[in-house]
Amino acid sequence: xxxxxxxxxxxxxxxxxxxxxxxxxxxxxxxxxxxxxxxxxxxxxxxxxxxxxxxxxxxxxxxxxxxxxxxxxxxxxxxxxxxxxxxxxxxxxxxxxxxxxxxxxxxxxxxxxxxxxxxxxxxxxxxxxxxxxxxxxxxxxxxxxxxxxxxxxxxxxxx
Numbered sequence: 001x002x003x004x005x006x007x008x009x010x011x012x013x014x015x016x017x018x019x020x021x022x023x024x025x026x027x028x029x030x031x032x033x034x035x036x037x038x039x040x041x042x043x044x045x046x047x048x049x050x051x052x053x054x055x056x057x058x059x060x061x062x063x064x065x066x067x068x069x070x071x072x073x074x075x076x077x078x079x080x081x082x083x084x085x086x087x088x089x090x091x092x093x094x095x096x097x098x099x100x101x102x103x104x105x106x107x108x109x110x111x112x113x114x115x116x117x118x119x120x121x122x123x124x125x126x127x128x129x130x131x132x133x134x135x136x137x138x139x140x141x142x143x144x145x146x147x148x149x150x151x152x153x154x155x156x157x158x159x
Contacts, residue, residue, distance in 0.1 A: 027122040035115035039077040051080035
């Protein structure tokens with residue numbers, strides 16, 4: 001099986017239409033899944049606006065034109081910080097943990113005794129320092145303390 005390299009036009013189709021692929025697109029997302037209460041409790045208790053939230057069996061639309069209907073498989077709530085920069089992705093992760101997660105550890109632990117917690121890191125890498133990821137020991141301890149798994153997706157799309 002052979003794979004063709006994406007050209008700039010193809011890459012632009014993958015990107016937000018108002019952004020150019022000259023700067024890395026970074027997403028750091030904290031998600032909570034499979035809990036048995038209203039997702040609005042996360043919004044209130046954490047003092048954060050969600051990227052997305054849903055209740056099991058509720059329908060929602062996906063796709064660029066919101067034309068495909070899906071059903072939430074479980075209750076869920078996510079928060080995201082999205083940036084366009086050439087900063088090291090590891091530094092952005094550290095900042096998210098220090099500013100978003102660390103001050104809310106006790107609240108997160110109280111709310112997530114019986115749910116799945118996930119930190120998702122997504123980078124569309126075009127230019128800048130190598131997209132190496134280093135998570136400090138103290139940050140690993142914070143993530144372990146809230147029983148958080150880590151999902152990392154790096155898309156290296158530069159020339």
